[in-house]
Amino acid sequence: MIRRLAAVSSAVLLFASAAQAQSVDRVALNGVIDQGFNHSEVMQTAAWLTDRIGGRLTNSPQMREAEQWTQQRFTDWGLSNVRAEGFEFGRGWSIVRSSARMTTPRPIDLRAIPVAWTPSTNGTVSGEVILAPITSADQFDAWRGKLAGKIVMLTAPTTGAEPTEPAFRRWTDEELSGRQAYSLPQTDPDAPERQLRGATADFPARLDAFLADEGAVAWVRMSQREGGLLHGTGYQYQVGQTPRLAGLELAAEDYRRLARLAKAGTVPTLELMSEVRFHDEDVNAYNVLADIPGTDRSGEYVMAGAHLDSWVASDGAVDNAAGSAVVMEAARILKALGVRPKRTIRFALWNAEEQGLLGSLAYVDRHVATRAPLSDPALAALPNNRTWRARWPVQPREGHADLVAYFNIDNGSGKIRGINAEGNVAAAPVLEQWLEPFASMGAGTVSLRPSGGTDHVYMQTVGIPGFQFIQDPLDYSSRLHHTSIDSYDHLRPDDLRQAAVVLAGILLSAANSDEPLPRMPLPTRPTASDPVGFPITN
Amino acid sequence: MIRRLAAVSSAVLLFASAAQAQSVDRVALNGVIDQGFNHSEVMQTAAWLTDRIGGRLTNSPQMREAEQWTQQRFTDWGLSNVRAEGFEFGRGWSIVRSSARMTTPRPIDLRAIPVAWTPSTNGTVSGEVILAPITSADQFDAWRGKLAGKIVMLTAPTTGAEPTEPAFRRWTDEELSGRQAYSLPQTDPDAPERQLRGATADFPARLDAFLADEGAVAWVRMSQREGGLLHGTGYQYQVGQTPRLAGLELAAEDYRRLARLAKAGTVPTLELMSEVRFHDEDVNAYNVLADIPGTDRSGEYVMAGAHLDSWVASDGAVDNAAGSAVVMEAARILKALGVRPKRTIRFALWNAEEQGLLGSLAYVDRHVATRAPLSDPALAALPNNRTWRARWPVQPREGHADLVAYFNIDNGSGKIRGINAEGNVAAAPVLEQWLEPFASMGAGTVSLRPSGGTDHVYMQTVGIPGFQFIQDPLDYSSRLHHTSIDSYDHLRPDDLRQAAVVLAGILLSAANSDEPLPRMPLPTRPTASDPVGFPITN
Known part of the structure; x- marks a missing residue:
């Protein structure tokens, strides 16, 4: 100090x-x-x-x-x-209650949370799981006809990492000193165009429609956190974007157990219940x-x-x-x-x-x-x-x-x-x-x-x-x-x-203060810092 | 290495x-x-x-x-x-399903597990919580008449500790070398008598009877673990020892929230459900x-x-x-x-x-x-x-x-x-x-x-x-x-x-091996290593 x-x-x-x-x-x-x-x-x-x-x-x-x-x-x-x-x-959304259980091959309560802005299940629903880690629309054909009556596991399960660093820590003096160094701005002239291309992406909505049309019961995903922790974050909040199918997030340990059992040939059956409310008054x-x-x-x-x-x-x-x-x-x-x-x-x-x-x-x-x-009316x-x-x-x-x-x-x-x-x-x-x-x-x-x-x-x-x-x-x-x-x-x-x-x-x-705080110049469209280099890819 | x-x-x-x-x-x-x-x-x-x-x-x-x-x-x-x-x-015991929710002042699902060998609730039960950290039978009188219809919180909530050490680690060479040192045996001549006194302790059974007689709805305790983890360990497994009242363990974060709200004057209401089975065939x-x-x-x-x-x-x-x-x-x-x-x-x-x-x-x-x-027939x-x-x-x-x-x-x-x-x-x-x-x-x-x-x-x-x-x-x-x-x-x-x-x-x-492994002498009743010192207390 x-x-x-x-x-x-x-x-x-x-x-x-x-x-x-x-x-x-x-x-x-x-x-x-x-x-x-x-x-x-x-x-x-x-x-x-x-x-x-x-x-x-x-x-x-x-x-x-x-x-x-x-x-x-x-x-x-x-x-x-x-x-x-x-x-x-857009719409408000709140959880009333939810639950998830494996019923076969043995009963165990699972840690689950509804994914934000997904709809309720129709009471308690049940079905066998199927591991279908669909990441793009061109995979739909491969899964067509296989998902009816199933609870679709959308995440490809990864091996978890164990916590080898302390969860709780404070900055050391050395780390703070290191932060004082100026970082050169990284100018990426393609970034704005990438943002515009991403702005019209609609894969989550297409996936939801595909799963619903195929007759899936619900979908589940794996929490990004270890240790039984959940987050439940979801982004389809705008009016008219509400998915048709209920989605729940499961704790990583619970999700991986289902995936392992399914892979080993003992396909688990789940009971899911998600009761949520939408709020459209304002x-x-x-x-x-x-x-x-x-x-x-x-x-x-x-x-x-x-x-x-x-x-x-x-x-x-x-x-x-x-x-x-x-x-x-x-x-x-x-x-x-x-x-x-x-x-x-x-x-x-x-x-x-x-x-x-x-x-x-x-x-x-x-x-x-x-x-x-932007001149394009859609954008x-x-x-x-x-x-x-x-x-x-x-x-x-x-x-x-x-x-x-x-x-x-x-x-x-x-x-x-x-x-x-x-x-x-x-x-x-x-x-x-x-x-x-x-x-x-x-x-x-x-x-x-x-x-x-x-x-x-x-x-x-x-x-x-x-x-x-x-x-x-x-x-x-x-x-x-x-x-x-x-x-x-x-x-x-x-x-x-x-x-x-x-x-x-x-x-x-x-x-x-006597004077206003100094400002940076007003931002203008940046030029590429390395215009003849290889294209910057993301 | x-x-x-x-x-x-x-x-x-x-x-x-x-x-x-x-x-x-x-x-x-x-x-x-x-x-x-x-x-x-x-x-x-x-x-x-x-x-x-x-x-x-x-x-x-x-x-x-x-x-x-x-x-x-x-x-x-x-x-x-x-x-x-x-x-x-003694009896076998298994969980079919369980759940816990706070319903007022706001709805939220709680992480809960039935305490081993406690009975089921009668379907979903509900009640206001009351913080009653009873630790000995001489406190019963102070709580008499106050617990009817309540869900009794039996743990005095403590402030949690944050994890400042890595959760996952291996022994270093230095730590292993340190383990090679001989540890002097610590002879405590009172230990056997303490064990006999403890052998007849029946506070958990008396507490269960007190809570049931008072008309409590159920009891809850706080997990000893942080980070939302549960364990649910319980020890009343012997035939004839089964408690009358359902008990659930809540995650520390969930339990402390209830305690804080109750202390702040907004007494929470819970819904609890515990469905368990006993197995007495053998x-x-x-x-x-x-x-x-x-x-x-x-x-x-x-x-x-x-x-x-x-x-x-x-x-x-x-x-x-x-x-x-x-x-x-x-x-x-x-x-x-x-x-x-x-x-x-x-x-x-x-x-x-x-x-x-x-x-x-x-x-x-x-x-x-x-x-x-032992000569005492009860012991x-x-x-x-x-x-x-x-x-x-x-x-x-x-x-x-x-x-x-x-x-x-x-x-x-x-x-x-x-x-x-x-x-x-x-x-x-x-x-x-x-x-x-x-x-x-x-x-x-x-x-x-x-x-x-x-x-x-x-x-x-x-x-x-x-x-x-x-x-x-x-x-x-x-x-x-x-x-x-x-x-x-x-x-x-x-x-x-x-x-x-x-x-x-x-x-x-x-x-x-050519020879059997060398043994220690057959244990006999130890004598106090310091017979004229202060009594060793535990």
């Missing part, structure tokens, strides 16, 4: 001359620290989101409850302009937004966000009640202190992140910038996220200049160890200054590396400085992410309190 | 002068190695025991099937005197035994054993289809080679190990030695395992001298790294010689440490040289032992093949 502090201090000195002067109000930060550690409510917030509300699939009753409850909390804490902003999403999903209004620069704003939606194999705790609770707690801390920042501070709880960052994309498209439409009718990166140029909206910085938190329950500056070398020294007061809490690292996969990504695609925090990994990726044990049990109170303190502090410094 | 080989070779040289001359027929061992690696059937055996038969709780239909199937395999392979030896056990359990007859010393025998019974949260793979398959494979290898050993080689598949090493104890008591009865009527260590003197039976050595395998799927000589310094150099041909397979360590907890223990209590192998730990203790993921998936084919080769080789050397 001492070594890291020294390294950070040197970096600050080096950067100080190059950076704009940035005011960090350390007296105010003392208030943030006191409120965040001695009067924390972050675990109460997390407990309500997880234990009480539970898994929050977009447009499910649980997510509707979460949208309402979080707005009420923001209102109770005195935030301004508390609101839910809708965007078109096909819009809603982002929840709340502000602390600025004073002399109130037209500008800084923003923190986390996605409130989750999968439903458990209670969506580390993904991402944790980040949502941290964002809400940062808002509570700053309101409790009565801060009056120069710029507005906006808090966002995104929706439909799990289906493709749809909530943050909707916000960007509405308030920040859009992209030129132009597709959802934004299917074509966004293939559409040029970026067309800034009126509010583009007002959004000074966006901070995202979506890496689980681990404390903040620093921030990914996403290649923005002009912002890095400023971020260093804002983080320095929290270096002794382990949060001093500024990495030039890019990070992806969550709600700061679409900010970056339109030139907004959007950053994701570096958090200790804990057991987020190794076993909790989307799984049937992502519950409150695996949240770390000390880590979440630290994260809320750091986030509140950063937001305050960003809202009060 | 080279370093270990050198160490073992030195040890052999050092020991050679002290030990009796022992013949190790390396040509025969080449045959064992070829048969065990190039013509192995160990995984086929393990697959049938796990996938096809499944969890093998003593006296369940599955264990009956395993008793029959293993005898048939021994017979098919040409072993002699294949037989099942019965001993009084209350005897059976050890399966098979021999390769000896030649010129056929009155003497060496013996290998593993327990065939298991718990039923999964398929009893690493505990202990693995060891059973290795013992069976060693028998197959030796028969396939047509060996004609001096001494008889006996193979044992024990029953009811999981309820207290009952099968191996029954064998010892019948064939090897008994212990003096004398108790099962052997409740009073055995408190009864002196040991009374050898006629066959006591004939059993030359017993080798046990019950530490999962890991390959053999050596053997625990259990403080027998005279046997250690002989065991070194027998293992030396397998040192290059990693099996060269002889440890003087004692090991306990499985079927060699009662052999030792009557002075028989009984040994447990050292096996690589893998993820046996960390996550597989007794749990809902103890299935074929987690068996390691290379490890089991090696274990069968090493076991077959050791048995052959032991059966053909």
Whole structure:
């Protein structure tokens, strides 16, 4: 820890001359620290989101409850302009109950979860399994006439791997130092065209129709996780896309047992039951937004966000009640202190992140910038996220200049160890200054590396400085992410309190800084970095 | 690996002068190695025991099937005197199906398994939970009148621990060297009296009666495992001991959620269903035994054993289809080679190990030695395992001298790294010689440490040289032992093949050695090693 502090201090000195002067109000930060550690409510917030509300699939009753409850909390804490902003999403879906059993050659209960947005079975259905790992439509002919009355096993079972690394860990100083190296952008000029080709892919729908037409009873797939864990993720949520046939995911151990028995000649019979509900009363999903209004620069704003939606194999705790609770707690801390920042501070709880960052994309498209439409009417009718990166140029909206910085938190329950500056070398020294007061809490690292996969990504695609925090990994990726044990049990109170303190502090410094955070140039269509090399294949 | 080989070779040289001359027929061992690696059937055996038969709780239909199937395999392979030896056990019990759901404040399926030997629920039952962690009969009064219509949560929930060590690992050379140190026996003169006091304990039965009399709907407990794993172990198997009230075990994450909600004032309601069967057609359990007859010393025998019974949260793979398959494979290898050993080689598949090493104890008591009865008629009527260590003197039976050595395998799927000589310094150099041909397979360590907890223990209590192998730990203790993921998936084919080769080789050397293996003196009642010190408390 001492070594890291020294390294950070040197970096600050080096950067100080190059950076704009940035005011960090350390007296105010003392208030943030006191409120965040001695009067924390972050675990109460997390407990309500997880234990009480539970898994929050977009447009499910649980997510509707979460949208309402979080707005009420923001209102109770005195935030301004508390609101839910809708965007078109599709059907809600929720599980009432489900079960799976092997009945022959012997009885055993199996671990199962309905695949999201698949329909109910007709009560309890049963049938022999058949292993049919169909991966493309040109395999349909080979299976025609063989699937009637069967429960179709769609995954080719793989041998599992045993866990030779600790599931739970924290970044070492050495690993954090390694993250500080700049990563060269990898320009792939074919990527946009690949996205457009993928945008019209419809294999899941064709497979469902084929299985249903063939008279299959249901389909099952193998969990991608070992150790009996389930996730149940599925993506056919749009109106009109609902599959005809029920699909369940089985624990890897249960699935492989069926496959082995079938291969050994003792074809198992299963009983499956999936009772689910669809929710079509409102096909819009809603982002929840709340502000602390600025004073002399109130037209500008800084923003923190986390996605409130989750999968439903458990209670969506580390993904991402944790980040949502941290964002809400940062808002509570700053309101409790009565801060009056120069710029507005906006808090966002995104929706439909799990289906493709749809909530943050909707916000960007509405308030920040859009992209030129495609001329092909079929492509132009597709959802934004299917074509966004293939559409040029970026067309800034009126509010583009007002959004000074966006901070995202979506890496689980681990404390903040620093921030990914996403290649923005002009912002890095400023971020260093804002983080320095929290270096002794382990949060001093500024990495030039890019990070992806969550709600700061679409900010970056339109030139907004959007950053994701570096958090200790804990057991987020190794076993909790989307799984049937992502519950409150695996949240770390000390880590979440630290994260809320750091986030509140950063937001305050960003809202009060003399100058807006430096930006990258507005993205334009990239050229191939190696135009005469071999084609880049994916 | 080279370093270990050198160490073992030195040890052999050092020991050679002290030990009796022992013949190790390396040509025969080449045959064992070829048969065990190039013509192995160990995984086929393990697959049938796990996938096809499944969890093998003593006296369940599955264990009956395993008793029959293993005898048939021994017979098919040409072993002699294949037989099942019965001993009084109690009721069989098996799960037909079970389920658990929380219905309020929100619907979610819970992971649950009936606790072994508890009765069925009356269809699906429901009720509010009440957290009542009753640990002794003097707490009954405090709970009287509060439990009617409730589902009683009997475990005080603890905070879970996160896995900071790898679940899967192998012994390092350094760890194996550390095991070679002699451990001083810890003599506790009070232990026999403590055992007798414990032998009459009946709290589980009194608690069941209290809960039933109070009108509780059912009880639930928390799994001792994290990560959604279940085990469902229970011990009230004797005739007349069956509880009146159904009990289910819930995954730790599910149990703690209920406890937190109840504490926060939103008392959950559950629906529970447990459908189980009792099997009383035959209350005897059976050890399966098979021999390769000896030649010129056929009155003497060496013996290998593993327990065939298991718990039923999964398929009893690493505990202990693995060891059973290795013992069976060693028998197959030796028969396939047509060996004609001096001494008889006996193979044992024990029953009811999981309820207290009952099968191996029954064998010892019948064939090897008994212990003096207790004069108190109430104590004398108790099962052997409740009073055995408190009864002196040991009374050898006629066959006591004939059993030359017993080798046990019950530490999962890991390959053999050596053997625990259990403080027998005279046997250690002989065991070194027998293992030396397998040192290059990693099996060269002889440890003087004692090991306990499985079927060699009662052999030792009557002075028989009984040994447990050292096996690589893998993820046996960390996550597989007794749990809902103890299935074929987690068996390691290379490890089991090696274990069968090493076991077959050791048995052959032991059966053909010029002299019987040196023994420890016959146990007699120990005296306190520190008679004027403070009493040893437990």
